Amino acid sequence: MTKWGMVIDLDKCTGCQACSTACQMENNRLPGENYQDVLYYTDRSQPTPKLVWFPRPCMHCEEPSCMHVCPTKATFKTEEGVVLVDWNKCIGCKYCMIACPYGVRFYTDEKPVIEPNVKDVFPGTGDLSWNPPYKGPQQDNAHGVGIQPHGVVSKCTFCYHKISKAPKGTSDLSNEDPALREYVPACVRTCAPTARYFGDLDNPNSEVSRLISDRDGARLLEHTGNKPQVYYLGRSAVVPGFKKS
Amino acid sequence: MSTITNLAPDQASISRISNLRLMVGVTGLVLGLLAGIGLLSGGHATFNTSSLLTWGLPVSTYVFFVLTSTGLTFVASLAMVFGLKDFYPVAKRCVWGAVVTLVIGFISLGLEIGNPIRMLWVIPTNMAVTSPLWWMGLFYLTYAILLFWKFHLINQGDWSSQLSKLVGIASFVAVIFAHATLGSVFGMMAMRPFWYGPMVPVYFLITAFLSGLAFIMLFINLDYGVNQSNMSEGAARAMSRQLPAIFAIVLGLVIVFTIAKTMTGLWTNVPENKIVTQHIASSFLFQFELWIGMVLPFLLMLTAKRHEAKTQVVAGGLVIIALFIGRYEYVVGGQLVPMFKGAWADGLIDYTPSLTEIGIVVLAVSIGILLYAFGDKRLSLSDQPNA
Numbered sequence A: 001m002t003k004w005g006m007v008i009d010l011d012k013c014t015g016c017q018a019c020s021t022a023c024q025m026e027n028n029r030l031p032g033e034n035y036q037d038v039l040y041y042t043d044r045s046q047p048t049p050k051l052v053w054f055p056r057p058c059m060h061c062e063e064p065s066c067m068h069v070c071p072t073k074a075t076f077k078t079e080e081g082v083v084l085v086d087w088n089k090c091i092g093c094k095y096c097m098i099a100c101p102y103g104v105r106f107y108t109d110e111k112p113v114i115e116p117n118v119k120d121v122f123p124g125t126g127d128l129s130w131n132p133p134y135k136g137p138q139q140d141n142a143h144g145v146g147i148q149p150h151g152v153v154s155k156c157t158f159c160y161h162k163i164s165k166a167p168k169g170t171s172d173l174s175n176e177d178p179a180l181r182e183y184v185p186a187c188v189r190t191c192a193p194t195a196r197y198f199g200d201l202d203n204p205n206s207e208v209s210r211l212i213s214d215r216d217g218a219r220l221l222e223h224t225g226n227k228p229q230v231y232y233l234g235r236s237a238v239v240p241g242f243k244k245s
Numbered sequence B: 001m002s003t004i005t006n007l008a009p010d011q012a013s014i015s016r017i018s019n020l021r022l023m024v025g026v027t028g029l030v031l032g033l034l035a036g037i038g039l040l041s042g043g044h045a046t047f048n049t050s051s052l053l054t055w056g057l058p059v060s061t062y063v064f065f066v067l068t069s070t071g072l073t074f075v076a077s078l079a080m081v082f083g084l085k086d087f088y089p090v091a092k093r094c095v096w097g098a099v100v101t102l103v104i105g106f107i108s109l110g111l112e113i114g115n116p117i118r119m120l121w122v123i124p125t126n127m128a129v130t131s132p133l134w135w136m137g138l139f140y141l142t143y144a145i146l147l148f149w150k151f152h153l154i155n156q157g158d159w160s161s162q163l164s165k166l167v168g169i170a171s172f173v174a175v176i177f178a179h180a181t182l183g184s185v186f187g188m189m190a191m192r193p194f195w196y197g198p199m200v201p202v203y204f205l206i207t208a209f210l211s212g213l214a215f216i217m218l219f220i221n222l223d224y225g226v227n228q229s230n231m232s233e234g235a236a237r238a239m240s241r242q243l244p245a246i247f248a249i250v251l252g253l254v255i256v257f258t259i260a261k262t263m264t265g266l267w268t269n270v271p272e273n274k275i276v277t278q279h280i281a282s283s284f285l286f287q288f289e290l291w292i293g294m295v296l297p298f299l300l301m302l303t304a305k306r307h308e309a310k311t312q313v314v315a316g317g318l319v320i321i322a323l324f325i326g327r328y329e330y331v332v333g334g335q336l337v338p339m340f341k342g343a344w345a346d347g348l349i350d351y352t353p354s355l356t357e358i359g360i361v362v363l364a365v366s367i368g369i370l371l372y373a374f375g376d377k378r379l380s381l382s383d384q385p386n387a
């Protein structure tokens, strides 16, 4: 069975945010609710400062605490290892946002980060929270894809609307193969230095599996036990602890 | 003349307080409804909560009131489950108080949740048994049904039939489970060290009991015009003898718990606990909570004045404020460190409840005040079983 996962090479990532922008376009995200962000951490001070980039999608954890705490099973994991939110079931209790150690979940009805509120400029019809002039993927509420309805939580879907259409048994989804490009998640597709890889973690011959094995792929915040399906390569794949600035 | 002076002042103070209560309730209701209009037009975007800090004042208010309900049920159970007959005269008031505070809690949470109506069918049809929240819902629902039932029974004068006793015991057991799962909702969150720990349900249990006791100290005395000679002999005995002693013991335990939690937080190296505890402990709210809201009432309870209605009103009121602050600090404190946001959010999260959030609390509380006033007028809350 396929188990989709991602590998992000921090030695290649330039922190350009192209992945975040692509995700915003693909999934109609607004500032403050990016499914994909490039975080940065600073550590130490001059003359030995450290600056770390962390492209951060949802980790699609093997043991997703968001799913375990959800009182309605609105958050679920597909057979292919993708963690999704069924907007038809979500009651907006936000417990999943409390329980996700990676801070990747967003509630629809929040104060806008920038004014004017774009959602007010393009008001939604029916249950939908807004109606952007360009809509990316087909609306699929049962998998948390498309424009968010009011009162629910959403998150990165690994571009479920794309990857779920890939031919069965595909080991890697990359730009290399023109026939598969359509199915590659938007962030992976856009990354100019090819810092992101996407493929089947259960297939020992997939490129993602080999990279993880050859280069000691690390998962962030291992101590949480969530076992992310997103791996990081490079020496800087360690998250510094919280400091008050 | 002398008979009039014996009776009139007390009746007058009872009705003065009950009128004041009505006024506060109605004013609160109007203000709360105004906030409700804000919620209707602007939705939850009118809250100051965000993806950084998800649960704010309405959730901590929910926790405060459902735990108060728990505490009131505990006190009622002293008589109805454990046979401490001295507590019978206040038992019916406690049960009604438990109903009212539960309703306040549910209103506060209901207005916070994105799709509260959807809960009605998705929760029972999906059986999400790994979720502490699911269990909490199950137990609080069970508790609510049993509590309403118990009140209905005693309201009909059935205090001691087999059924009535059984419903009383069942609601006591249900609320223990309910409050324990509420504790687990927070205590199980290993990713939030400020909350995490198996002792949270115990902490909730003991503070819930204190909350119930404080409500009785304040509200039952107010109901009788802050004058225990207006009470029946039994009620006056319970209020002036046993209650202050139990209150002082439980308050003492809560003070120890609060200090222990604060010291542990200040001592630890885990930033999510240390930095947050430093932040909280250095705030005016916390200092007020500890010294004025807990230590002062504790000292009052050590004096001979603990038997007097006025002292009890002051002590009960202060402890209620302290516990409300404590719930807020606890719920918000667990979220102050941004969860994996890197240098985008490099300080503690800034959160002050918005007007709508405060309005929701005012609305829920004023509905509670009016419900309680209704009970006081119409439901003969001073009834007790015929001995």
Ligand code: SF4
Pocket: A058, A059, A060, A061, A064, A065, A066, A067, A083, A099, A100, A101, A102, A103, A104, A105, A155, A226
């Ligand atoms: S990263 Fe968070 S939202 Fe994504 S699967 Fe893990 S726990 Fe759930």
Ligand code: SF4
Pocket: A069, A070, A071, A072, A073, A074, A075, A085, A089, A090, A091, A092, A093, A094, A095, A096, A097, A152, A153
């Ligand atoms: S907000 Fe929705 S997805 Fe999240 S825990 Fe609640 S019901 Fe589940």
